[in-house]
Structure formats: C-alpha cells, structure tokens
Amino acid sequence: MSCNKLFSRYLLIIALLTLVSCSSQPSETLYTKCVQFPEGASLDTKIDMISRLVPTPQQLEWQQMELTAFLHFGINTFTGNEWGDGNDDPQLFNPSALDCEQWVSSLCDAGFKMVILTAKHHDGFCLWPTATTEYSVKSSPWRNGKGDVVRELREACDKHGMKFGLYLSPWDRNAECYGNSPEYNKFYMAQLSELLTNYGEVHEIWLDGACGEGPNGRVQEYDWDSIFALIRNLQPHAVTAIMGDDVRWVGNEGGLGRATEWSATLIAPKSYTHRSSANIELGLEEMSEDLGSRNLVAKADEAYWYPSEVDVSIRPGWFFHPEQNSEVRSLANLVDIYFRSVGCNSTLLLNIPPDSRGLLHEVDVERVKELSEYLRATFSENMVVNGDEARSVAVGESLEYDVVIDSTVNTLLIQEDISRGQRVEDFMVEIYSDGKWRCVAEATTIGYKRLLRFEELHPERLRITIRGARGVANISNVGLFYAEPLEDEAADHN
Ligand code: FUL
Numbered sequence: 001m002s003c004n005k006l007f008s009r010y011l012l013i014i015a016l017l018t019l020v021s022c023s024s025q026p027s028e029t030l031y032t033k034c035v036q037f038p039e040g041a042s043l044d045t046k047i048d049m050i051s052r053l054v055p056t057p058q059q060l061e062w063q064q065m066e067l068t069a070f071l072h073f074g075i076n077t078f079t080g081n082e083w084g085d086g087n088d089d090p091q092l093f094n095p096s097a098l099d100c101e102q103w104v105s106s107l108c109d110a111g112f113k114m115v116i117l118t119a120k121h122h123d124g125f126c127l128w129p130t131a132t133t134e135y136s137v138k139s140s141p142w143r144n145g146k147g148d149v150v151r152e153l154r155e156a157c158d159k160h161g162m163k164f165g166l167y168l169s170p171w172d173r174n175a176e177c178y179g180n181s182p183e184y185n186k187f188y189m190a191q192l193s194e195l196l197t198n199y200g201e202v203h204e205i206w207l208d209g210a211c212g213e214g215p216n217g218r219v220q221e222y223d224w225d226s227i228f229a230l231i232r233n234l235q236p237h238a239v240t241a242i243m244g245d246d247v248r249w250v251g252n253e254g255g256l257g258r259a260t261e262w263s264a265t266l267i268a269p270k271s272y273t274h275r276s277s278a279n280i281e282l283g284l285e286e287m288s289e290d291l292g293s294r295n296l297v298a299k300a301d302e303a304y305w306y307p308s309e310v311d312v313s314i315r316p317g318w319f320f321h322p323e324q325n326s327e328v329r330s331l332a333n334l335v336d337i338y339f340r341s342v343g344c345n346s347t348l349l350l351n352i353p354p355d356s357r358g359l360l361h362e363v364d365v366e367r368v369k370e371l372s373e374y375l376r377a378t379f380s381e382n383m384v385v386n387g388d389e390a391r392s393v394a395v396g397e398s399l400e401y402d403v404v405i406d407s408t409v410n411t412l413l414i415q416e417d418i419s420r421g422q423r424v425e426d427f428m429v430e431i432y433s434d435g436k437w438r439c440v441a442e443a444t445t446i447g448y449k450r451l452l453r454f455e456e457l458h459p460e461r462l463r464i465t466i467r468g469a470r471g472v473a474n475i476s477n478v479g480l481f482y483a484e485p486l487e488d489e490a491a492d493h494n
C-alpha cells in the first residue's frame with residue numbers, strides 16, 4: 001500500500017484528534033505509521049515531522065505485549081528437518097498426545113501474551129484441513145484425518161485469554177502452482193481467507209521472508225497489495241510482520257536487538273516494491289546497523305513507524321529435535337536476550353517448539369517458567385519514587401527523582417510515551433550518593449522501553465539528563481530495580 005493511501009486514511013483520525021484536544025494545550029499534528037517529507041524540506045522540518053510519527057493503535061497494542069511465543073510445529077517435527085522439501089509423506093504427521101492447552105497454559109503462566117503458530121511452513125504442509133490442497137492434517141493418521149491444530153490452539157487461547165497469531169509461509173515447496181505468480185497468489189490468498197475467516201480474531205500475521213524458486217526455476221512474484229488488502233479487510237486489528245508493514249524483522253535470529261533502535265525509521269517494508277529503489281539509495285537493509293539517524297533523515301523523503309521484533313529460538317533449531325534437549329538456552333542467556341530485545345525497544349518472539357508427542361518439552365517449559373519468575377522478581381518493586389508520573393523534558397534538561405531509602409539497584413528502566421512519537425537520541429543516567437552525583441550509564445534511543453544494567457548501587461536520588469532529542473521528550477515511566485546476577489553455564493547460541 002502506498003504512503004499516500006495510508007496518509008489519507010489516517011487524515012480523518014488526525015483531524016478528529018486535533019479537534020478533541022484540550023483547548024488550553026497546543027495541539028500537535030501526529031502522523032500515523034507513515035510520513036512524507038515535503039520536497040526540499042530542511043533537516044529541521046524533517047526532524048520535527050518524524051518526531052510526530054506515531055504507531056497505529058494495533059502497533060501500539062502489539063508493542064505493549066512485549067513477549068510472544070513462537071510455535072514451530074509441522075511435518076518437520078516428524079522428519080528431523082528444518083526446511084522440508086514439500087515431498088514428505090503426510091502419514092508421518094502423527095503426534096501421540098497433542099494438547100494445545102498444555103502449550104497455552106504453560107506459556108500463559110510464563111507471562112507470554114500471544115502465541116504464533118506455523119500454520120504452514122515452507123514445506124507447504126497445512127496444520128488445518130484446508131480446501132486448497134491435500135497436503136495437510138486431513139491426509140494424516142492424526143485424529144483419523146479429522147484433526148485441526150489451528151482450531152485446537154484457537155480454543156486453548158480463548159480459554160486462557162491468550163492472543164493468537166499465525167505464520168503462513170509465502171514460500172511453498174509443495175504447491176505445484178508456486179512460481180506461476182497469478183495462480184499461486186490466488187492459492188495463497190485462499191489459504192489466508194480460510195485462516196482469517198474461520199478462527200476468530202488473529203492479532204499477528206507472520207509473512208516470512210525466506211523465498212526460493214518454484215519448479216523449473218520459476219520466480220514467484222507476490223501480489224502484496226492484494227494480500228494486505230485482504231488481511232485488512234478480514235482482520236482489521238491484526239499486525240502484519242516481516243514481509244508485512246507493521247512489524248519489522250530485527251535482522252538476525254540470535255536474539256540481538258540494536259543498542260540504537262528507532263521505531264520511527266527510514267527503511268521501507270520490503271513488500272513496498274515501489275520503495276525498493278529508495279531503500280537501495282539509502283543503503284538500507286533489515287540488517288543495517290543504522291535505520292533512523294539524522295544523517296539518514298536528511299537524505300530520505302519518507303519515514304515509517306516500523307518497530308522491530310526479535311525472533312529467536314530457545315533451541316538451536318526452529319523445529320523440535322530430540323537431540324537438542326541438552327542445548328536449550330540457559331536462564332542467563334534468555335535474560336540477556338530479554339535485555340537485548342524488550343530492553344532495546346523491540347518485542348521478543350521466543351520460539352518454543354512442540355515435540356513429536358505434540359507437547360512442549362519439560363525442559364523448555366521449566367526454562368520459560370524460570371525466566372518469568374526471574375522477570376517477576378526483578379521488576380516487581382520499583383525503587384524510584386513517583387517514577388510512573390508522565391513528564392516532558394527538553395534537550396539539556398534533567399528529570400530528578402527520590403529513590404526509596406536503603407535500596408540496592410543495578411538496573412534502570414525508562415520508557416517514552418510512544419503514542420506521541422519516539423524522540424530521545426541521547427541520555428545520561430546519574431545517581432546521587434555519599435554527597436555527590438556520578439554518571440552510571442549513557443545510551444542513545446529509548447522508545448517504548450529501554451533497560452540498562454550497571455554495577456550494584458545504593459542511590460539516594462536519580463537524575464536523567466536528555467542530551468539529544470527530536471523536540472520535547474515525553475517520558476512515561478522511570479524505574480530502578482535489582483536483577484540478581486546470573487552465571488551462564490550453557491552453550492551460547494549467539
Ligand atoms: C525463517 C525460516 O526460514 C525459518 O525456518 C524460521 O521459520 C524463521 C522464523 O524464519 O525465515
């Protein structure tokens with residue numbers, strides 16, 4: 001969808017927002033999801049505009065979820081493959097004890113707010129009884145061919161108040177029509193229609209970027225505009241990820257967010273094919289280190305609210321392989337990943353693959369439980385007095401807070417009110433103790449959430465100085481916490 005179309009769609013909302021804003025407060029024009037800079041605009045004008053680029057309501061809700069579980073499950077679970085070639089016998093799909101409630105209740109207890117299931121991976125095998133192909137659960141012995149994993153998961157999610165998302169691989173190594181572009185687009189959209197019509201509310205649709213050739217080397221050209229139009233029509237509250245234009249792939253599968261992470265970014269979603277040349281001119285790829293600096297703003301003519309998601313597996317593989325049971329990530333490693341994802345203005349999409357029984361493995365369940373207990377223990381008591389009062393602060397100004405007497409801390413949490421844009425570029429953290437101020441941390445972006453770790457301290461006061469920002473920064477929350485140091489005993493998969 002073009003920026004122009006998006007722009008006009010949100011114009012009305014912006015106009016309404018402007019109307020209802022309190023008369024004693026100057027109203028700010030906000031740009032939702034996309035902003036086009038006027039031709040010849042100065043850097044100052046562009047910076048001012050990008051500072052008022054904000055998420056859609058569904059992007060904001062998605063960001064606030066913080067933790068999502070990825071469930072890679074399918075024919076590969078029974079063959080030992082990571083990428084099936086589309087020729088594996090559907091008879092192999094036969095989980096002996098599939099129980100989606102076990103998945104969802106364990107993940108719910110561990111603090112996950114949403115699950116995303118691989119309804120179809122690159123092999124083309126469908127976990128629901130689709131009318132589009134025979135290559136599905138319907139041709140398997142599981143529940144005598146009458147089963148539907150997507151439905152069972154949906155029901156478990158409803159029971160436990162878990163949000164529900166789906167991965168439908170665009171690349172399909174089984175579909176004969178793959179590579180015959182118009183025909184496969186029709187086929188893919190028919191699959192999407194089934195999933196988005198028959199299974200209640202879908203909150204995230206994961207459109208993977210991996211893509212190979214079809215039979216005889218044919219290259220599939222996806223009709224992204226029609227695919228997005230269909231999704232918006234059937235599931236208007238869903239966010240679309242990766243090839244989608246609401247959620248951006250962080251650029252690696254190792255759990256490593258960027259220290260400087262802009263949700264207000266210059267990189268256009270890959271599926272905006274009309275913007276490919278702009279990405280090339282700016283030298284932007286999902287892996288690029290810099291996606292939002294002033295330097296890029298100066299050269300760009302369009303910007304997007306396109307926040308990042310860190311996808312990483314709890315095991316070396318995305319699918320379950322029993323020989324990897326001893327290689328499940330350690331608690332310390334998962335905590336690091338949490339700090340490098342949620343703590344770096346991203347969300348964490350942690351893959352916990354069900355095994356061939358159709359259950360989450362005991363080791364994985366135990367590990368995510370440990371993670372949630374650790375996070376609960378760490379973040380339950382904020383030592384900053386009135387840290388959750390919203391405060392606005394200009395460049396060069398500081399925010400000062402009292403700290404609870406006799407507290408021991410080693411972690412700072414800070415959040416911007418991103419419903420008014422992402423603005424902070426550079427800030428410094430100081431603590432007051434023994435009669436003097438001392439700098440304990442410095443960083444660049446904040447965004448939805450930033451976590452910083454430092455040595456154990458006993459502060460009496462806390463001071464945050466905004467050294468660089470795009471206009472006035474809106475800080476919504478500040479906290480100091482104590483995170484128990486952990487030693488990593490397991491292999492590092494990074
Ligand atoms: C990649 C896929 O090729 C992997 O198999 C996995 O699904 C991962 C999340 O995305 O692009």
